Amino acid sequence: MPSTVSAPPDRNGQRLDRLAAEVSECRRCPRLVAWREQVAREKRAAFRDQEYWGRPVPGFGDPAARLLILGLAPAAHGGNRTGRIFTGDRSGDWLFASLHRTGFANQPTSVSRDDGLALTDCYITAPVKCAPPDNKPLPAERDTCAPWLTAELALLDLDVVVALGAFAWDQALRHLGPVRPKPRFTHAAEAPLPHDRVLLGSYHVSQQNTSTRRLTADMLDAVFRRARELLEGRG
Numbered sequence: 001m002p003s004t005v006s007a008p009p010d011r012n013g014q015r016l017d018r019l020a021a022e023v024s025e026c027r028r029c030p031r032l033v034a035w036r037e038q039v040a041r042e043k044r045a046a047f048r049d050q051e052y053w054g055r056p057v058p059g060f061g062d063p064a065a066r067l068l069i070l071g072l073a074p075a076a077h078g079g080n081r082t083g084r085i086f087t088g089d090r091s092g093d094w095l096f097a098s099l100h101r102t103g104f105a106n107q108p109t110s111v112s113r114d115d116g117l118a119l120t121d122c123y124i125t126a127p128v129k130c131a132p133p134d135n136k137p138l139p140a141e142r143d144t145c146a147p148w149l150t151a152e153l154a155l156l157d158l159d160v161v162v163a164l165g166a167f168a169w170d171q172a173l174r175h176l177g178p179v180r181p182k183p184r185f186t187h188a189a190e191a192p193l194p195h196d197r198v199l200l201g202s203y204h205v206s207q208q209n210t211s212t213r214r215l216t217a218d219m220l221d222a223v224f225r226r227a228r229e230l231l232e233g234r235g
Helices: 009-023 030-042 090-101 139-154 166-176 207-211 217-233
Strands: 067-071 122-125 160-164 190-193 197-202
Touching (some): 009 139, 090 217, 197 217
Parallel strands (some): 067 160
Antiparallel strands (some): 190 197
């Protein structure tokens, strides 16, 4: 995707807000619509008194961001409940704590859309906007959702992308590449993208990875510190 000169942050914020409103009304994937709404009706016992979002979850962050974080899809009882990406579940606890430690977030927790969280120079989104059954979107669903990510990327003037997991790594290369030969995903992988951008890899902040210590807080912080170094090197 060609590099573009971004609009002023206030205007870009308005454009991203309009796009978020459009995203949240999407009903293009029948299986995902049925699943996200079923979860919102049935709820998890711990959240039975809460009203679930139950819709696609748009991106969130600083309209002037140079860092993009890309990660699979909203969690059924996380983003699908709260309406904000990586908010209200264990994976978000890990992600936002790390972003706070590395200077990209004003607080270490993210529990609701109105909790005061603000990101600086950072924007977070997902290649698939709806919570999928078993956290596994179908290829057709990924492709149907792709134009929403394309639209988000067109409104951001990015320098660095952090992909959380192999799925996000592949989608970053798909949308911001091509890169040949295709770089292999590993934790802390680093690959050049066209238009002088850089792609960094991290294991996903899933509970499976963090509880087994496949991903530790120090490992995650190191990726975002590297992102910070790259951004500071560009002024």
